Amino acid sequence: MERWDVVVIGGGLSGLTAAVYLAKQGLRTLVLEQSSRWGGRGATDEREGSLFNIGPHALSNQGQGRKILQELGLDPDAGEVVLGGRLVTQSGVHGLPVSALELLKTTAFSFREKIELARVMGKVSKAVPEASMQLTLAEWVEQNARHENVRKFLYALFRLGSYSNAPTRVSAGVCLRQFQVGGGGVRYLHGGWQAMVDSLADKARSAGAVLRTEQKVIAISGTHPEMKVVLADGREIATQHIVAAINPQVAHQLTGAVPNSHLAKVCKRLIPVLGAALDVSLRRLPDPNTDFALHLDRPYYYSNHSSVARLTRDDRHVVLHLFKYLSPDDTPDAARDRAELEGFLDLLQPGWKNEVITSRFLPRIAVTYGLQTVERVGSHEPENVVPDIPGLFLAGDWTVCDAMLADAAFVSGKETAQRILSVAIL
Ligand SMILES: Cc1cc2nc3c(=O)[nH]c(=O)nc-3n(C[C@H](O)[C@H](O)[C@H](O)COP(=O)(O)OP(=O)(O)OC[C@H]3O[C@@H](n4cnc5c(N)ncnc54)[C@H](O)[C@@H]3O)c2cc1C
Structure with missing residues (x-):
């Protein structure tokens, strides 16, 4: 049976990031990806001469993901998004108020609404997110805006930043933080996100990690340092640590779907x-x-x-x-x-x-896979460890609360690698 220091299951952004940091420190690292290409939800498909990311994908200029990429010597080639556009309402198509001048010009709001919107947008930009972590977005918006149209516009902006449409559950502080990160601008990547994914995969290889596609993992067993990964073709691989950089339900299945286990509870708690x-x-x-x-x-x-x-x-x-x-x-x-x-x-x-x-x-x-609800943000338990399976670690955009979306995937990959490095015997 082949033996590794770490097996990373999943070749999305979080798994590849973890692999780079682990391999750079000399751990023998194997990445197993079930599909024929790297990137998971960050991949890009070519269709008749056009590149489609999996839905709209923009990378924050000032997000933690870009900082991690830069730390690894990567800065994806991209075009800067220029703010501006249209705001559609029941009454028609108007200018999108992205600046004071656009707010003055837009026909989407009445004069009183514009005054309120200008005041609230100032608050959104300057608010201390940590002060509103325990408020839902709906509570924050109701406390800070009186006009219905202003509230609706705030919800539209927070949907844009967070992708979530759950104002009575998501933490206001998380949305404010995400909005402020987005204020530094976003970029669409030349060649789609696959270009970024492939350069990250190359980085992992050059750091010494071994990457294999078309390797579906169907089971995980054991605890540190005697762990085992079983592949769909029946092969078994021995390892000291496992990083499950996959979705929580699959991680739960791979570990035998044990009722009341840590992963069972995590799956129950998370809202995708x-x-x-x-x-x-x-x-x-x-x-x-x-x-x-x-x-x-x-x-x-x-x-x-x-x-x-x-x-x-x-x-x-x-x-x-x-x-x-x-x-x-x-x-x-x-x-x-x-x-x-x-x-x-x-x-x-x-x-x-x-x-x-x-x-x-x-x-x-x-x-x-994990909406950042008030309850989740308030719990200070580390989300990348599995206390009932020593040696199993988690990574993915759902395992951290101090960043969101791809930023969270990058952060989780790095933090999980650091956690393993702090316990691994080199
Ligand atoms: C429509 C859409 C729009 C988005 N827009 C943005 C955006 O604008 N900005 C932003 O920052 N983020 C955005 N995101 C989020 C971003 O794409 C994700 O946060 C990120 O790609 C998640 O990476 P991950 O590694 O956590 O998970 P994944 O990408 O899901 O990677 C998991 C990998 O594990 C593999 N796998 C699963 N099971 C197994 C198994 N049993 N054996 C082996 N391999 C397995 C999967 O094939 C996959 O490759 C968007 C996502 C979507 C879907």
Whole structure:
């Protein structure tokens, strides 16, 4: 049986990040990925000359993910997103108020609403997030805004930053922190997120890690230092430590789905953040002046990612991402959600259907497996250890609360590696 110091299960951003830090310190590290390519939800698909990330993906300029990448000597080639666009309301399409001047000009709000919005936006930018960790977003918004339209706009902005549509559960402090991180700007990556993923995989290899695709893990057993990973083809691999950089339900299954175990409790507690994504490539944009839009009353997002990133073989083609932020209380209805997103696109880009090269609809994709609720944020237990299985560690965007989305995946990979390094006998 082959033997390793660490086996990392999952070759998404968190698993690859963990592998780089572990291998750099000399631990014999093996990464096993079930699919034929790296990146998980951060991967990119090529469709008829256009690159589709899995739904809309933007990297924060000032997020912890980019800092970790830079620490590893990586800075993905990207186009800077220029703020601005449209705000759709029941009364029509208006300017999106992203600056004081745009707020003055927009027809979406009354004069009184504009005054309140200007005041609240100042608060959002300057608030100390830690002071509002134990408030829900709905409580914070109700305390700080009186006009219904101002409240709706705040919800739209916080959906954009956090991808979540659960204001009565998500922590306000987490949303404020995410908004402030986003204030430093975001970037769409040239070549899609796959370019970043592949450079991270190369970094792991050059640090000495061994990376294997098409290796589905079906079971984990043992405890440190005698642990075992079983693959779908029946092979077994021995290791001292395991990093499960996969989703919590799969980690629970791999460990035998033991009722009342730590992972069983984690699975019960976590609320996934879900969305419906419509990815579209067009021969040309019917309205070239509309690159970005949000809806005030409905949880919709639209953005032309090829406005700043190189995503198409033919420069005239465009890649659009539309997204519906699903609420945990929504009844799933793929046909309804697709029709809603197509209707939103009809409004923004009339005639787009005549220009379609290809499209893809993902009806129910998990943006992250763990909504950062008030209860989760308030618990100070480390989320990357499994107390009842010494030697098993967790990584993934759902295992940390001090960052969100891909930033959380990078942070979790690094923190989990550091935790293993602090106990490993080199
Ligand atoms: C629609 C959408 C939009 C998003 N937009 C943004 C954004 O704008 N900005 C941002 O920062 N983040 C965004 N994210 C979040 C970001 O993509 C994720 O946080 C990040 O990619 C998660 O990485 P991960 O390593 O935690 O998990 P994953 O990417 O899920 O990686 C887990 C890996 O484990 C593998 N695996 C699972 N089971 C097994 C097994 N049994 N054996 C072997 N391998 C296994 C999977 O194949 C996968 O490759 C978005 C996500 C989605 C879905």
